[in-house]
Amino acid sequence: MIEDGLRDRLRTVADVLIPNAHGMPAASEVGVADGQLDRVVAVRPDLGDAVARGLEAIDLDDVMGSAERLRAADPGLHHLLMLAIVGAYYIHPDVRKRLEYDGQEPVEVRPEIIPAYVEEGLLDAVLRRGPIYRSVPDESEDA
Amino acid sequence: MSERAEVLIVGAGASGGVVARRLARAGIKVVCLEQGRWHDLDEFPAPQPEFELIARKQWSGSPNDRGLWEDYPVNEDESDLVTLMFNGVGGSLILYAGDWSRLHPSDFAVRSLDGVADDWPISYAELQPYYEATDVEFGVSGLAGDPAYPAGAEFPHPPLPIGAGAMKIARAHARLGWHWWPGTNSVLSRPWNGRRPCAQWNTCLNGCPEGAKASTDRTHWPEAMAHGAQLVTGARVRRVIVGTDGLARGVEYVTEDGREHVQEAEVVVLAANAIGTSRLLLLSDGPGHPDGLCNSSGKVGRRLMVHPFANVMGLFDEPLRSWNGHIGSKIVCYEFYETDEARDHVRGAKWSLTTTGGPINAALPTRAGESVWGPEHHARVRQYLGRGASWGIFGEDLPDDDNRVTLDPELTDSSGIPAPKVNYRVAENSRRLLDFHIERVKESLREAGAYHVEEERLMRYSGWHLIGTARMGNDPADSVVDGLGRAHEVENLFVVDGSVFPTSGAVNPTSTIAAFAARTADELVRTRNLQKVPA
Numbered sequence: 320m321i322e323d324g325l326r327d328r329l330r331t332v333a334d335v336l337i338p339n340a341h342g343m344p345a346a347s348e349v350g351v352a353d354g355q356l357d358r359v360v361a362v363r364p365d366l367g368d369a370v371a372r373g374l375e376a377i378d379l380d381d382v383m384g385s386a387e388r389l390r391a392a393d394p395g396l397h398h399l400l401m402l403a404i405v406g407a408y409y410i411h412p413d414v415r416k417r418l419e420y421d422g423q424e425p426v427e428v429r430p431e432i433i434p435a436y437v438e439e440g441l442l443d444a445v446l447r448r449g450p451i452y453r454s455v456p457d458e459s460e461d462a
Numbered sequence: 463m464s465e466r467a468e469v470l471i472v473g474a475g476a477s478g479g480v481v482a483r484r485l486a487r488a489g490i491k492v493v494c495l496e497q498g499r500w501h502d503l504d505e506f507p508a509p510q511p512e513f514e515l516i517a518r519k520q521w522s523g524s525p526n527d528r529g530l531w532e533d534y535p536v537n538e539d540e541s542d543l544v545t546l547m548f549n550g551v552g553g554s555l556i557l558y559a560g561d562w563s564r565l566h567p568s569d570f571a572v573r574s575l576d577g578v579a580d581d582w583p584i585s586y587a588e589l590q591p592y593y594e595a596t597d598v599e600f601g602v603s604g605l606a607g608d609p610a611y612p613a614g615a616e617f618p619h620p621p622l623p624i625g626a627g628a629m630k631i632a633r634a635h636a637r638l639g640w641h642w643w644p645g646t647n648s649v650l651s652r653p654w655n656g657r658r659p660c661a662q663w664n665t666c667l668n669g670c671p672e673g674a675k676a677s678t679d680r681t682h683w684p685e686a687m688a689h690g691a692q693l694v695t696g697a698r699v700r701r702v703i704v705g706t707d708g709l710a711r712g713v714e715y716v717t718e719d720g721r722e723h724v725q726e727a728e729v730v731v732l733a734a735n736a737i738g739t740s741r742l743l744l745l746s747d748g749p750g751h752p753d754g755l756c757n758s759s760g761k762v763g764r765r766l767m768v769h770p771f772a773n774v775m776g777l778f779d780e781p782l783r784s785w786n787g788h789i790g791s792k793i794v795c796y797e798f799y800e801t802d803e804a805r806d807h808v809r810g811a812k813w814s815l816t817t818t819g820g821p822i823n824a825a826l827p828t829r830a831g832e833s834v835w836g837p838e839h840h841a842r843v844r845q846y847l848g849r850g851a852s853w854g855i856f857g858e859d860l861p862d863d864d865n866r867v868t869l870d871p872e873l874t875d876s877s878g879i880p881a882p883k884v885n886y887r888v889a890e891n892s893r894r895l896l897d898f899h900i901e902r903v904k905e906s907l908r909e910a911g912a913y914h915v916e917e918e919r920l921m922r923y924s925g926w927h928l929i930g931t932a933r934m935g936n937d938p939a940d941s942v943v944d945g946l947g948r949a950h951e952v953e954n955l956f957v958v959d960g961s962v963f964p965t966s967g968a969v970n971p972t973s974t975i976a977a978f979a980a981r982t983a984d985e986l987v988r989t990r991n992l993q994k995v996p997a
Contacts, residue, residue, distance in 0.1 A: 335835070340838075359515060362510075362512045386835070406515045418821060418847060423820065424663070426661060427661065428651050428652070428660050428661070430652050450612075451641060451796065452567055452610050452796075453801075454567075455571045
């Protein structure tokens, strides 16, 4: 169970790190401290504890500076706090849509299609050079 | 106590699977003990939106991150690199990239050619038939004719698509006159033997949801078991038992419920990777071998090699969908693989071009650099996401006795068995080698049109290639096993994993591990009636 006070704190921190800019929503606008955080903790329970511990080290009046200090003092905890925030943000469907990122998805392989590198002759020069491996004494197979 | 096995294998990964299949097909009674379990394809997280989060924990390559019962912790406090592996049926193949490169002929003769390290007691020519046979067993996709290798058989399947980023690099190398070749991967490019082809999820390092990436739980164990091999999962081996006749009699193992067991065998084969195997030999000390089994040479655990690794990424203006496709290698470059006396180091490196991942990868500081937060965060993510091409540089790692696996005096696994401690420092030759290759890789990327190039020098989470801790050699005073993997000191004990490599080469080792294991298995079959076994 994540307490409301912790969510308020995370909301403030996340919006400094990921504000509304360049056509992208702020972290709080996609629920990074709310439903998105719940999604993160559901698959990564360890991050709930990391968020709580990491936020203790963040000064709300100097988010950037204190985050850097945390990074210097405890890079592992800093990484987990940032991973939780970034994770909560980038698994949101609207964020992905704006980035034109459709997720890890299956794409059929078509081995019957002749590769463009063959059609462009990009291997021709490699083949013209001949063997480039190094000879080894007493190995008749070597160049 | 279970019925005595003719051959007992410890570890159901790459080498264990290869040996089990060959022996079982020959009618040999095989038992394998594996501390992990089977994994279904639908366990792998690829289709989930939270993939990038889950991949970093539950499906991390580090047992210290996963912390599962079947994992053993590794003390890496005094190691420059984190060692990566997986415990389960299929072993580390469950999480490997599938980059299926062979060693080159010169890799077997570095002492003769360059005056460093040691020659192997076997040659490329001796392994070539086994390389070709295991290519078929695993279902390898690639293009034959690469002039960086001796001529040989066609690969069983056509190469996988290389993608837009690799096309840019290929054109650049054509202009530079540098070598490049489509990557060879143990990933199916077409349906085969009941397995589906690659669907380009780009999640190879965290489990292939198609079963297209070869792992022995799909490629070898079903057939081995159909021929009678017995695979016991959740079985953690803690000691090899040696009789007064000096022969291995079997092993002791424990299960998750804490019960202790003994499995007797005529022959014992260790296939537990270079950390697990050396740990087990060190755990198997006893009267007459107080420093561990097969360790009169003092080489057990020593000469750990892991391939120091650098990653150099180029950013391009146009979208490349570089979150898509197989991860192993899109293309490779062996232009600077061999020793050149004009350089300040010996030996060389392989370059392997790969993908750059999804938005979380793009957003985190390791990818997006220092100034990642605030309004410009969004601009940086847009620059990185799907617009990168990344050369991985695998440098040859020369053996050093001080890079080693020992037993930690305090840390244990969940069964109370001493855990391994890794001491590993990157050598000066490796640093110079990587410096040289990073500069050449930057030339490659800039020629291809990259407007920005970013390097991750000596990645800490890169210790996939575990090699060298029970080296093979002809001299028992300086090696642990012979050229077949047979222990010098215990005639019915074999090692078939990457522990046996005398040197590392500069390529992904799994293809060579599989070929070596196949060769040893065939010899076990051929000499079955000559093998000395305990009474």
